Structure formats: structure tokens, C-alpha cells
């Protein structure tokens with residue numbers, strides 16, 4: 001059984017596509033996958049939450065992504081992959097990246113390959129490209145590593161030590177969006193006004209750099225203000241919506257230290273930084289008719305939440321269930337892995 005977690009981007013989505021560092025956390029809900037070699041079968045199959053969703057012979061996006069991953073992983077025989085996912089699809093919490101990472105890991109496990117973060121990330125990225133075109137890799141890094149990461153495109157993710165666990169609340173705006181479409185719309189703005197766009201990237205670079213310092217110093221009030229500022233730039237890129245603005249306002253009125261869209265925008269989720277108890281923020285969102293959950297992020301190495309076992313037992317888990325457990329952190333560069341093994 002292999003795992004990968006969902007993600008929330010604290011600061012820097014979209015800018016990360018253009019080379020600016022971003023801050024991302026792994027969520028304590030995600031995906032579990034198991035792969036069984038099926039030597040007598042003619043094609044590989046993928047089931048998610050007990051439904052057969054793709055075979056390697058089909059041509060819809062999920063099947064193409066599955067085939068792309070299989071082409072990279074090159075298993076010696078067809079496989080049956082079974083996945084349990086507790087992440088909403090197209091909502092900005094990294095569902096597709098978590099699926100890609102968990103399946104890549106399950107394939108490696110099924111054929112007794114030694115663990116390799118770089119291999120699993122590369123395989124998961126081939127899956128992600130089918131859905132997102134040219135992803136930065138931030139979602140797959142968070143899915144694979146968990147914890148809190150500083151991520152720069154093309155470089156190994158840098159795990160950050162948190163002074164204290166982060167208490168987050170996450171709400172779904174009610175509809176998803178296409179990451180590919182949102183990334184393309186930002187790219188068009190870059191083409192139209194390159195000088196303005198470059199200044200906006202510089203601004204986000206400073207926000208992320210200050211947010212890193214705030215995180216490491218345990219300055220949550222400062223971190224929240226930086227998230228709010230990032231939301232203003234994202235809204236300027238036309239990535240916010242009425243529902244996202246409403247969720248941010250409700251969260252701030254209920255005591256959030258900061259709130260912003262997370263992921264591609266144009267729908268999807270809002271992440272709010274809580275001052276301890278997420279209860280009042282979740283209550284305000286639920287009062288407004290939104291589904292939401294809480295998540296605690298720690299840089300400590302901890303186990304995954306019990307929802308995995310419930311999913312595999314066939315029970316349905318809804319987004320509105322509040323989970324407050326810590327996430328797993330894995331060393332993310334060769335040096336860090338060696339240090340952890342020593």
C-alpha cells in the first residue's frame with residue numbers, strides 16, 4: 001500500500017510556473033494505492049474508490065494519463081491498480097498529483113523496485129502532463145513529500161522546519177476549474193503586458209521570501225498578511241471568483257489570520273490560516289453553505305489519518321469531515337535522504 005497526500009499552496013501558485021519559488025504544504029488527507037501484477041491479463045486497469053475508471057486501452061484523459069505513467073514505469077506485466085482517494089477532483093487540493101504519485105509508488109512496490117523519489121516524481125509528472133499541460137511540479141512534490149516545502153521549478157523541494165504546527169481551514173467554492181486553462185490565461189497576461197507581469201512576479205517573490213521567514217520564526221500574523229497580499233495579486237490576474245472572495249471574507253471575519261485561493265483558482269478551494277482553533281472559520285463557511293475541512297500541518301514525521309482505512313473498507317468520506325492530524329514528511333533531496341537514513 002502506497003500513499004500520497006493532497007496539497008495546499010500557501011503562497012506563489014501560478015508565479016511558480018514562471019520560476020518564482022512557492023510555499024506549499026501536504027494535507028493530511030490524500031490517496032492510497034496498491035498495484036497487483038496481472039500477468040494473464042491483456043491490459044492494465046485502474047480503479048478509484050472501487051469503480052473501474054480506466055484501462056490502458058482506452059482514450060479518455062484518465063486512461064491517457066494512466067498509459068503515460070505506465071509507459072514511463074514500464075512494468076514487466078499488466079497491472080491492476082486500486083486507489084482510494086479522499087480528495088475532491090479539480091478543486092486545487094492536488095488530487096491528480098496525489099493519484100499520480102501514489103500509483104507510481106504502487107507500481108514500484110508491486111515489482112519490488114527500491115524506493116526512489118526522483119523516479120516516482122518523474123513518473124507522476126508524465127501523468128500530470130496529460131491533465132495540466134506543463135505543470136511546475138509543485139503538486140507532485142507536495143504529494144510525495146508532505147510537510148511544508150519551499151518549491152522552485154526544476155529544483156528539489158526544500159522541506160521547511162516549522163516553529164509550530166500550522167492550523168489550516170480549507171473550503172470548496174462549489175465548482176472546480178481546469179488548471180491548464182487558468183495557467184494559459186495567466187500566460188496570455190504575461191504576453192500582453194510583460195513589464196507589469198515581471199513586477200508582479202517580483203512582488204510575489206518578495207512575499208514568498210518573507211513568508212518563509214515568518215514561517216520559520218513562527219510569526220503567523222505576518223504569514224497571514226502575506227497570504228492576503230498574494231490573494232490581491234491573484235485576483236488581479238482574474239483568478240478569483242465571487243465565491244472565493246466570499247470565502248476569504250467569511251474566514252477573515254471569523255478570525256482567520258489570512259485567506260486566499262489555493263491552486264489554479266477560477267473556482268476550487270480557499271485556504272485560511274487559523275489562529276489555533278479552526279472551528280469558528282469552519283462554522284462561518286458551513287453557515288454560508290460551503291463544504292470545508294480542517295488540516296494541521298507539521299514538519300514532524302507522523303502517520304496518515306485513519307480515513308485511508310475507512311476508504312479501503314468501502315466507507316464514503318465526505319469533504320465536510322474535519323480531520324486534524326499531522327502529515328508525513330519525507331526527505332526530498334538525495335542529501336536529505338542520506339542524512340535521514342544515517
Ligand code: MEV
Nearest residue numbers: 013014135136137263264
Ligand atoms: C496548481 O496547483 C498550481 C499552479 O501553479 C500550476 C503549476 O504550478 O503547475 C497553478
